[in-house]
Amino acid sequence: MDARIEPSTVDGTTAAPPSKSYTHRALLAAAYGDGARVVTPLVSADTRATARAVEAFGARVVSVDERDDDPAGDSVVPSEASALAVEGFGGRPAVPADVIDCANSGTTLRLTTATAGLADGGTVLTGDASLRSRPQGPLLAAVESLGGRARTTRGNGRAPMVVEGPIEGGRVSIPGDVSSQFVTALLFAGARTDAGVRVDLETPLKSVPYVDITREVLAAFGVETERTAEGFAVGGDQSYARTEPYAVPGDFSSASYLLAAGAVAAPERLVVENLYPNSQGDAAVVDVLDRMGATVDWDRDAGAVAVERSALRGTTVDVSDTPDLLPTVAAVGAVADGETRIENCEHVRHKETDRVAAMAEELDALGAAVEERPDTLVVRGGESRLTGARVDGRGDHRLAMALSVVGLVADGGTTVAGAEHVAVSFPEFFETLADSGASVDLLERPTG
Secondary structure, rough: EEEEOOOOOOOOEEEEOOOOOHHHHHHHHHHHEEEEEOOOOOOHHHHHHHHHHHHOOOOOEEEEEOOOEEEEEOOOOOOOOHHHHHHHHOOOOOOOOEEEEEOOHOOOHHHHHHHHHOOOOEEEEEEEHHHOOOOOHHHHHHEEEEEEEEEEEOOOOOOOEEEOOOHHHHOEEEEOOOOHHHHHHHHHHHOOOOEEEEEOOOOOOOOHHHHHHHHHHHOOOOEEEEEEEOOEEEOOOOOOOOOOOOOOOOOOOHHHHHHHHHHHOOOOEEEEEOOHHHHHHHHHHHHHHOOOOEEEEEEEOOOOEEEEEOOEEEEEEEOOOOOOHHHHHHHHHHHHHOOOEEEEOOHHOOOOOOOOHHHHHHHHOOOOOEEEOEEEEEEEEHHOOOOOOEEOOOOOHHHHHHHHHHHHHOOEEEEEEEHHHHHOOOOOOOHHHOOOOOOEEEOOOOOO
């Protein structure tokens, strides 16, 4: 599917979708215990993958209508749900009867790799072509260090993977600059080992806020973790338990595209609700837009961020802890005067695509002045002449949304190929953009 965006403005009030990161973790935490209700979850392609994975380990996930408390089916099928009722596997995952297909979800693959290490037998995990290109070696090595067996079918450190348990717990050492999801996976599974798990970091940890989210969710389900001098630790023989429903907060990562749209194309205020303070590092987008000159105000008590177009200027942004903001900042930088430098972004190359190279190439196609370096992306908005073109979302939800923001201000229409991939994290993105006043048409590509 293509999205055609014409130059247009946005305003009014809308809401951020529920957080993908919190939904993944809440589903997994509920499954590790006897179960729990997850309220206001994000139901997207990625979180469906996690729901399918925990069901493969013996849990059950059903959509529930909070109005009448009536289960709606056998699995997470609808495009949205007011709540998901999870019946857990009580800390003892079964050996799956079939291969676990994680689709495009790296979070699902990594978190459930460690879950597989608790099962008394073998689990096969795979995903789509993009996911099969992403590095998993350090996590597999950690599973082996903890007493399990783990290998990749092609011997290249990438899925498909075969994991055999059960792991015993202990101490492992992993790099911190590949993926924070390795730490998250080990903390989740480590709580159900006899000895617990200590994770020592060989290099400084990137994306620290995502581990903060993990620890926040684990605490909400009764699991204690700690930050050590060397990394993180979780005690063994802990139980996952929660009697109250767990409410998923709004997603700052997804909201960043709406806020960026307001910064470049809202002559009057665009207000994005459902954005309360929590552990999400991508809340930094509010400060970034403020530093770039947008008129922005965050009412933290009301959970509402108002943004209005102003004269934008370039700035320097370190994305060590906020890799998902790179496409957003690059898009705004293409519109701003001066130079925008996005630094410490080498780890952003290991996402659904190499987002550093992809944003550089697609922004160039739109007339932006861009320079790509190994660990830095430089966008010179003052030298850019943004002109509508056909650009490729590269099968990456975040690229598709960020490039659509640029389309709001580029001369002439912009066509974003692969628009359907927003279903990974923000299925209603284009509808939300259109409801805010943007000129958006979704076009099915001819087949055959």
